[in-house]
Amino acid sequence: ACDGFSWVPGGCYMKKRNQTLGAPPFVKVEKQGVFSGLACEKEGIEYPWIESEIDKHTLPAPKEPQEAPPCSMLCIELVVPYSYEIGLVKMQYRGKMGIFQCDRFAVYSSEELIVAPGLVTRKVNSSQVAELGGQWNTALNTDIFLAMWRAVILDGDYLKVNWLVKVDPDTVFFPNRLVRYLQEQEAKNSTDVNGTGVYFNNCKVGLHGPIEVFSQNALRTLALQSKNCFWAENDWGNWQWGEDMWVDQCFMKTAFENRVFIPQLMVEDHCDHWWGWESCTAVDRVAFHPFKDLWRYKTCYNNGVRVSATTTTPTIANTSTSTEAPVVIVQPDQPSL
Numbered sequence: 614a615c616d617g618f619s620w621v622p623g624g625c626y627m628k629k630r631n632q633t634l635g636a637p638p639f640v641k642v643e644k645q646g647v648f649s650g651l652a653c654e655k656e657g658i659e660y661p662w663i664e665s666e667i668d669k670h671t672l673p674a675p676k677e678p679q680e681a682p683p684c685s686m687l688c689i690e691l692v693v694p695y696s697y698e699i700g701l702v703k704m705q706y707r708g709k710m711g712i713f714q715c716d717r718f719a720v721y722s723s724e725e726l727i728v729a730p731g732l733v734t735r736k737v738n739s740s741q742v743a744e745l746g747g748q749w750n751t752a753l754n755t756d757i758f759l760a761m762w763r764a765v766i767l768d769g770d771y772l773k774v775n776w777l778v779k780v781d782p783d784t785v786f787f788p789n790r791l792v793r794y795l796q797e798q799e800a801k802n803s804t805d806v807n808g809t810g811v812y813f814n815n816c817k818v819g820l821h822g823p824i825e826v827f828s829q830n831a832l833r834t835l836a837l838q839s840k841n842c843f844w845a846e847n848d849w850g851n852w853q854w855g856e857d858m859w860v861d862q863c864f865m866k867t868a869f870e871n872r873v874f875i876p877q878l879m880v881e882d883h884c885d886h887w888w889g890w891e892s893c894t895a896v897d898r899v900a901f902h903p904f905k906d907l908w909r910y911k912t913c914y915n916n917g918v919r920v921s922a923t924t925t926t927p928t929i930a931n932t933s934t935s936t937e938a939p940v941v942i943v944q945p946d947q948p949s950l
Contacts, residue, residue: 619649663738669756670843672836673766678829684795685774687719688712690782691761692734694724698782700907706732710914711786715778717770721761737764758822758856759839766836775799777832779825784879784902785913786824787921791899794875798828809834811871812864815878817885822857823902824879831870835860838868896920 615627617639628639639651663669690712692698702720705711706729712718722734739760761779771777776795780786798811810830814820827835842863854862864870880890881902893901893913901917904910 617649617651619647621647663760667840667843669759670839672759672763672839675766675833675836676769676772678833679772681773681775681829682716683775683799684792685717686715686776686778686788686791686795687717687771687774688715688778688780688786688788689719689721689761689765690780691721691737691758692726692728692782694722694726694734697905699726699728701782701905701910702732703729704907704911705782708914711784711788712778712780714788716774719765719768719770721764735764735768737761755854755856755859762832762835766832771829771832775829777827777829779822779827780900781823781902783905783910784823784900785893785904785910785917786900787917789921790897791826791878794826794878794899798873809868809870811873813878814861814872814874815876815884817874817876820857820861821879821881821884822855823881824900825857825860826878831864834868834870835863838863842867893917894920896924 615629617628619626619628641649688711690702692702706713712720720728720732720734721737723737723739724734725736726734728734737757737760739757758779765771765777778786778788778791794813802808808830810828810833812820812828812831813826815824842859845863845867861872865872876885877897877899879900879902880886880895880898890901891909891913893916896917901913904913
């Protein structure tokens with residue numbers, strides 16, 4: 614290891630102090646065209662990188678379930694660093710759109726990024742690089758999102774709410790429209806801390822990833838059963854699935870999770886869409902996907918706000934005691950970029 618360096622137009626020179634006892638420190642001398650510095654004194658920390666497939670599919674043991682306020686939500690996004698998704702998340706945060714209207718929210722990424730003042734991503738142990746493949750030539754991103762679920766479980770914020778909502782950054786999401794469905798399930802005791810939990814299916818052909826809704830106990834069940842689901846994969850013949858299908862099959866065939874089909878949860882270009890759905894004026898839909906362009910995203914959001922203003926929808930009680938942004942019932946009509 615070197616103790617210092619000097620850079621000149623001809624190259625960079627690494628320097629080391631004499632190791633004998635009492636060796637004098639480097640002396641700073643100014644010289645035009647030369648740039649020098651000392652080595653950082655901070656010790657390197659080994660970053661735990663998971664390599665084996667079984668370890669990637671084995672989530673950490675969850676803590677005991679906890680009682681939480683009715684219909685309380687932790688809403689999360691996983692954002693690709695240095696991509697168009699950063700701009701979308703920044704706009705959502707500044708305009709208090711989407712996940713930033715929930716009781717609690719968090720944004721995850723493979724790097725710790727300052728998206729906006731007050732919003733820093735939480736790091737996940739993944740490169741976020743996914744190949745395309747499988748039966749439907751979709752992103753094979755199971756490892757990536759399992760790394761995110763691992764981080765969510767270790768963070769523990771999900772224990773403070775009844776519901777966990779994962780939303781893709783390019784999904785236009787209206788949390789207040791989701792409340793009625795959460796209320797229906799809570800009335801059926803689907804979120805009982807002694808049960809296995811419940812999750813929502815959003816498409817007739819199976820769960821699609823742009824929005825995923827789990828109860829607190831459903832995430833706990835996923836953590837407890839993830840290793841068993843890994844061993845069952847060969848029987849399902851997958852290995853070429855994205856995270857949404859992997860989780861759906863895990864819940865149905867191994868964890869025997871309560872699955873509730875809510876077609877109003879989402880409309881997208883890959884499931885039950887109709888002509889003109891991109892206008893986002895269907896007031897019964899909770900989420901719309903995909904809207905990767907800032908202008909198209911904002912237009913969809915504003916159209917949804919306008920139709921919601923003429924329709925009575927359940928409101929969200931801000932049950933969080935944190936300093937995070939409160940739930941906004943009347944959204945801004947023209948959120949700024």
